[in-house]
Structure formats: structure tokens, C-alpha cells
Amino acid sequence: MKKVLLLILSLLALGCQAQEKSFDINQYRDVIMNEYAYPPRYAKSADDVVLKDYALVDIDGDGKPELWVRGDEGQDWQGVFSLDGDSLTLLANADVCSEIKVYKNAVGYHSYISPGQVDEAYSVLKNSRIISSAEMSMKFNIFSEDQEVEYEGYSIDEKEVDEDTYNEFVLKLGDTVEVTPEWKTIE
Numbered sequence: 437m438k439k440v441l442l443l444i445l446s447l448l449a450l451g452c453q454a455q456e457k458s459f460d461i462n463q464y465r466d467v468i469m470n471e472y473a474y475p476p477r478y479a480k481s482a483d484d485v486v487l488k489d490y491a492l493v494d495i496d497g498d499g500k501p502e503l504w505v506r507g508d509e510g511q512d513w514q515g516v517f518s519l520d521g522d523s524l525t526l527l528a529n530a531d532v533c534s535e536i537k538v539y540k541n542a543v544g545y546h547s548y549i550s551p552g553q554v555d556e557a558y559s560v561l562k563n564s565r566i567i568s569s570a571e572m573s574m575k576f577n578i579f580s581e582d583q584e585v586e587y588e589g590y591s592i593d594e595k596e597v598d599e600d601t602y603n604e605f606v607l608k609l610g611d612t613v614e615v616t617p618e619w620k621t622i623e
Contacts, residue, residue, distance in 0.1 A: 461490045461505075461622055464517075464524055468505060472515050472526055491617030495527075496541045496561035502527065504536075504617050516543050518564045525566065527559040539609040552578040558609060568593055570605045 465487060473487070488508045492501035493516075500519070507513035513531050517524040527543045530536050534547035537558075544558035553575045560568040574588040590602035597605075 459492060461503075461620075463522065464503065464519075465622070467524055468515065468517075472517075472524075472529065473507070473513055487622050489619035489621055491619050493538075493615055493617055495538060495543050495615075496564060498561075498563050500564045502543070502561075502564065505622075506619070518561065518566070520564070527561070527566065528557065537612050538615045539612055542609050544609075552576050552583075558606065560609070568605075570602060572602055 468487065486508045487505055489506050491504045493504050494501045495516075496502075503517045503519055503524070505515050505517075513529070514534075514536055515529040516527045516536060518527055528536055528545045530545045530547065533549055534545050537544050537546060539558075541562065542558055542560045544556060546556045547554065549555055553573075555571075555573045557571040558569060559566045570590075570592045572588075572590050574585060576583045576585045588599070590597050590599055592602065592605050
């Protein structure tokens with residue numbers, strides 16, 4: 437059984453390597469810049485957003501890598517996408533106030549948008565497609581003594597849910613997994 441598992445993992449790795457050799461980031465560059473990249477909070481305009489690097493990372497272990505891109509260091513914009521032919525599906529994005537989190541079969545972000553606002557979202561994958569998602573947004577009054585919550589919203593698969601249901605979804609994601617993308621410079 438162990439030999440079969442090692443053989444399968446080896447074949448998956450070879451498939452990913454073949455995709456990486458034939459991968460052309462430039463076919464996705466305009467779509468990423470025009471539809472997904474936004475000026476980070478400290479950029480002057482959309483013209484200031486520069487894609488610097490990309491990596492192919494197989495988040496859900498199906499042998500088809502997801503695309504992870506990032507802007508230059510001054511912007512810290514990142515996006516993770518599933519690839520389906522010529523189309524992209526945004527799975528998670530982050531900027532200087534956010535972080536991308538990777539789980540077994542899922543990816544998400546946690547963001548401190550501003551003092552007093554926290555957002556997070558998760559995409560669960562199977563065969564490089566989103567099978568479930570969840571989002572949370574919370575605003576609180578940082579000037580009040582108890583930092584009272586002014587707004588909080590939770591959703592799963594675009595349907596409003598209560599906090600407990602949302603927290604159960606997030607707990608099922610398990611622990612984050614360590615991912616070290618092999619960044620390639622975008623020419």
C-alpha cells in the first residue's frame with residue numbers, strides 16, 4: 437500500500453512539473469490586473485499595481501496546481517486562483533493588511549482592513565473547483581471602552597448563517613498547512 441501511495445504522489449508531482457514547464461503567466465496577466473488586482477490601500481492608483489511573481493501550488497492535491505500571484509513589496513497584493521483552461525476563479529486575495537491561509541483542500545484570507553474592521557473568507561476545493569465557501573465581516577467601535585461590535589455578518593455558500601454555524605465551518609477546515617511557494621519572477 438505504501439508503494440502504491442508513493443507511486444501516486446510521484447505521478448502527481450510529475451504532472452505538476454509538466455504543467456509548470458508549459459505554463460505562461462502572461463495569458464492571465466491582463467485578466468488578473470483588470471478584474472482582480474486592485475490598488476492596495478497605499479497605492480496611488482491601479483497603475484501602481486505591479487505583478488511581480490507567481491507560483492503554482494496544488495492546494496487540494498488533485499494534481500492540478502492553483503495560481504498564486506503577488507505584487508511588488510510596496511503593495512503586498514496577492515491573489516490565489518484556480519485555473520480552468522483560460523478562465524480564472526479567485527479563491528483568496530490579500531494585501532498589506534491581510535494574510536493568505538492554506539488548509540488541506542482549502543484556502544482563505546484573514547484581513548484587518550482598518551482599525552475596527554476584520555474580514556475573512558474561505559474557499560474549499562475539490563478538483564480545483566470551489567465546492568463550499570464562507571465569509572465573515574465584523575466592524576467594531578475602537579473608541580468605545582468595550583470596543584462594541586457595530587456590525588457582524590456571517591455566510592456560508594452565500595447564505596446568511598449565525599456565528600456558531602460559521603465557526604463550525606471554519607473549525608472543520610482544520611489547521612493551516614505550511615506552504616512555501618516557489619516564486620517565479622514575471623517578466
